[in-house]
Amino acid sequence: MNIVVQKYGGTSVGTTEKIKRVADKIIQKKNDGYAVVVVVSAMGKATDHLIAMAKEVSKNPDSREMDMLLTTGEQVSIALLAMALIDKGYPAVSYTGHQLRITTSSAHQHARIIDIDPARVDRALREDKIVVVAGFQGVTEEQAYTTLGRGGSDTSAVALAAKLKASCEIYTDVEGIYTMDPRKLKNARKLQSISYEEMMEMASLGAGVMHYRAVELAGNYSLPLYVASTFADTQGTMIEGASKLMEQTVITGMASSLDDVQITVRHLPADASTLYRLFGELAQEEINVDMISQMITDAGEMHVSCTIPKETKELAQRIMTRWQVENPQIRWELNLDIAKVSVVGLGMRTHSGIAARVFKAMADNDIEIRMVTTSEIRISWVVDARHEDKVVLLIGQAFGLTT
Ligand code: ADP
Ligand code: ASP
Ligand code: MG
Numbered sequence: 001m002n003i004v005v006q007k008y009g010g011t012s013v014g015t016t017e018k019i020k021r022v023a024d025k026i027i028q029k030k031n032d033g034y035a036v037v038v039v040v041s042a043m044g045k046a047t048d049h050l051i052a053m054a055k056e057v058s059k060n061p062d063s064r065e066m067d068m069l070l071t072t073g074e075q076v077s078i079a080l081l082a083m084a085l086i087d088k089g090y091p092a093v094s095y096t097g098h099q100l101r102i103t104t105s106s107a108h109q110h111a112r113i114i115d116i117d118p119a120r121v122d123r124a125l126r127e128d129k130i131v132v133v134a135g136f137q138g139v140t141e142e143q144a145y146t147t148l149g150r151g152g153s154d155t156s157a158v159a160l161a162a163k164l165k166a167s168c169e170i171y172t173d174v175e176g177i178y179t180m181d182p183r184k185l186k187n188a189r190k191l192q193s194i195s196y197e198e199m200m201e202m203a204s205l206g207a208g209v210m211h212y213r214a215v216e217l218a219g220n221y222s223l224p225l226y227v228a229s230t231f232a233d234t235q236g237t238m239i240e241g242a243s244k245l246m247e248q249t250v251i252t253g254m255a256s257s258l259d260d261v262q263i264t265v266r267h268l269p270a271d272a273s274t275l276y277r278l279f280g281e282l283a284q285e286e287i288n289v290d291m292i293s294q295m296i297t298d299a300g301e302m303h304v305s306c307t308i309p310k311e312t313k314e315l316a317q318r319i320m321t322r323w324q325v326e327n328p329q330i331r332w333e334l335n336l337d338i339a340k341v342s343v344v345g346l347g348m349r350t351h352s353g354i355a356a357r358v359f360k361a362m363a364d365n366d367i368e369i370r371m372v373t374t375s376e377i378r379i380s381w382v383v384d385a386r387h388e389d390k391v392v393l394l395i396g397q398a399f400g401l402t403t
Contacts, residue, residue: 001035001125001126002033002034002035003034003035003036003037003125003164003165003166003167004029004034004035004036004037004166004167004168004169005037005038005039005157005160005161005164005166005167005168005169006026006029006036006037006038006039006157006169006171007038007039007040007041007135007153007154007156007157007168007169007170007171008022008038008039008040008041008171008230009041009153009170009171009172009173009230010041010042010043010044010045010046010047011044011172011173012041012171012172012173012230012231013040013041013043013044013077013080013081014043014044015043015044016080016084018230019043019077019080019081019084020084021230021231022040022081022084022171022230023081023084023085023088023090024088025171025230026038026085026090026130027085027088027090030090030130035125036130036131037121037125037130037131037132037133037160037164037166038081038130038131038132038133039133039134039135039153039156039157039160040074040077040078040081040132040133040134040135040153041073041074041077041135041136041153042073042074042076042077042136043073043076043077043080046073046076046077047070047073047136047150050069050070050072050073051066051070053069054066054069063108063109064108064144064145066108066109067108067109067137067144067145067146067147068145070109070136070137070147071096071097071134071136071137071145071147073136074096074134074135074136074137074153075096075134077134078094078095078096078132078133078134079094081094081132082094082130082132085130085132090130091127091128091129091130092129092130092131092132093124093129093130093131093132094131094132094133094134095120095121095131095132095133095134096134096137097133097134097137097138097139097145097146097156098137098138098139098143098145099120100116100117100120100121100133101115101116101117101139102116102137102138102139102156102159103115103116103117103138103139103140103141104138104139104140104146104148105140105146106140106141106142106144106146107146108144108146108147109146109147109149110147110148110149111138111140111146111147111148111149112148112213113138113148113155113156113159113217115163116159116160116163118163118164121133121160121164122164133156133160134156135152135153135154135156135157136148136152136153136156137156138156148211148213149211149213151208151210151211152211152213152214153211154170154210154211154213154214155211155213155214155217157170157214158214158215158217158218158221158223158225159217161223162217162218162221162223167223167224167226168218168223168224168225168226169225169226169227169228170210170214170225170226170227170228171228171229171230172209172227172228172229172230173229173230174209174229175190175228175229175232175234175235175236176190176191176227176228176229176234176235176236176237177190177191177194177199177202177207177209177210177227177237177239177253178190178191178253179191179252179253179254179396179401179402180207180253180254180255180256180392180396180401181206181207181208181209181255181256184256184388184389184392185254185392185393185396185401185402187396187402187403188396188401188402188403189401189402189403190237191237191252191253192235192237192238193237193238193239193240194237194238194239194252194253195239195240195241195242195252195346196215196216196218196219196239196240196241196242197219197242197346197377198252198253198344198345198346198377199215199239200212200215200216200219201342201344201375201377201378202253202254202255202342202344203215205255205256205257205340205342205344205378205380206255206256206257206259206340206342207253207255209227210225210227210239215239218239219241222241224238224239224240224241225238225239225240226238226239227239242346248347249345249347249400250345250347250348250351250354250399251343251344251345251347251348251354251399251400251401252344252345252346252347253343253344253345253401254341254342254343254344254392254395254396254399254401255341255342255344256339256340256341256342256388256391256392257339257340258310258338258339258385258388259309259310259340260290260307260308260309260310260338260340260382261307261308261309261310261313261334261335261336261338262305262306262307262334262335262338262370262371262382263305263306263307263308263316263320263332263333263334263335264303264304264305264332264333264335265278265303265304265305265320265323265330265331265332266301266303266330266331266332267301267302267303267329267330267331268301268302268303268304268327268330269301269302269327270296270297270300270301270302271302274302275294275302275304278304278323279292279306281319282306282308282316282319285312285315285316285319286312287308287309287312287315287316288308288309288312289306289307289308290306290307290308290340290373290380291306291307291340291371291372291373291380291382292304292305292306292373293305293306293371293372305370305371307338307340307371307382310336313334313336316334317334320332335370337384337385337386338370338382338383338384338385339382339383339384339385339387339388339391340380340381340382341380341381341382341383341388341391341392341395342378342379342380342381343358343378343379343395343399344377344378345377345378346377348376348377348378348379349376349377354379355372355374355379357398357399358379358381358395358398361394361395361398362381362383362391362394365390365394367383367384367387367390367391368383368384369381369382369383370382370383370384
């Protein structure tokens with residue numbers, strides 16, 4: 001049996017009309033001779049609306065109940081899609097995460113898939129049915145409903161494809177993976193292919209087109225992912241192992257994000273134990289520190305700056321207020337208006353001078369760089385949020401990322 005897992009995102013099933021069009025696309029694949037398993041997200045902005053309602057009844061919604069609520073979004077879309085398929089004369093059956101025993105960790109709202117029981121899917125496929133599965137959800141060993149983090153339906157699809165030894169196609173509202181979010185860079189170039197590593201970097205740096213865990217999982221199983229448009233019949237992008245790549249460029253893509261804030265703490269005692277205590281306390285609150293810069297002044301004091309996710313800023317503020325009570329000489333500030341811009345490319349392993357080209361583009365345009373980090377295949381830097389659009393354009397042009 002040639003099994004394919006197709007995943008359709010929220011905008012692709014945003015209306016009942018679109019659900020019927022998606023059903024036609026699925027039927028085409030079925031008629032091509034495939035056994036088809038479909039993973040769907042909630043319709044349009046359904047998940048956002050559910051979250052907004054939760055916030056209306058509680059400032060801090062209980063996390064178990066939040067997942068009980070969020071999983072309903074996908075339950076609506078799977079039922080409607082299965083109905084549409086049946087109506088068009090194609091036997092179909094929908095399943096929730098619970099029904100397929102998509103077992104996950106118990107971390108509500110960011111659970112990780114542990115295993116999937118393929119028995120029900122196998123049976124339905126053998127009965128020649130199209131199987132429609134709720135993305136984004138699972139269930140703990142204790143039968144509590146969980147969700148996999150925003151955008152997590154991609155991960156449901158990849159996990160199912162790996163389990164069923166199927167191929168995997170991700171259909172969305174863009175024609176594939178571009179060098180940069182086409183909403184942020186108008187002339188971004190569509191890529192024929194991109195490596196798992198590069199896509200993982202881009203996903204974690206703000207390219208919301210793929211869920212990070214989905215790419216990681218696909219890489220672990222060497223499962224190629226085909227990303228393409230739901231409604232346009234154009235060639236999409238393959239996410240696959242580096243050895244298969246068609247294009248050889250130094251910089252493959254870029255990403256930018258407004259999701260971080262910068263904390264700067266000045267006049268700290270200049271010793272390693274201070275750093276250890278400071279970052280230890282941030283870690284204890286599960287605050288995910290990304291970039292760090294540190295400087296020791298001539299006066300023997302230490303200044304430290306780091307970036308953290310915006311949603312953890314209150315926790316960090318609390319820690320810093322406590323530190324200031326203990327050490328009245330320290331000064332700290334939070335900069336909320338920052339953009340983190342990154343370029344990503346496997347070619348950086350073998351080419352030098354990329355950072356210099358980035359810095360030149362910034363210097364020529366009087367854009368101050370507040371912080372920089374690099375890894376083997378990426379450079380990220382922080383600028384004032386108001387410069388984001390300009391930096392994206394400059395870098396897009398400087399590295400040939402536009403058409
Ligand atoms: P879906 O609902 O299908 O899961 P998403 O909204 O999660 O869709 O992802 C698609 C969106 O990702 C696109 O509309 C696009 O704006 C955005 N995006 C961000 N970075 C990229 C990129 N590098 N290439 C393509 N799309 C990107
Ligand atoms: N419906 C979920 C969300 O909006 C999952 C997904 O779309 O992948 O985040
Ligand atoms: Mg998505």
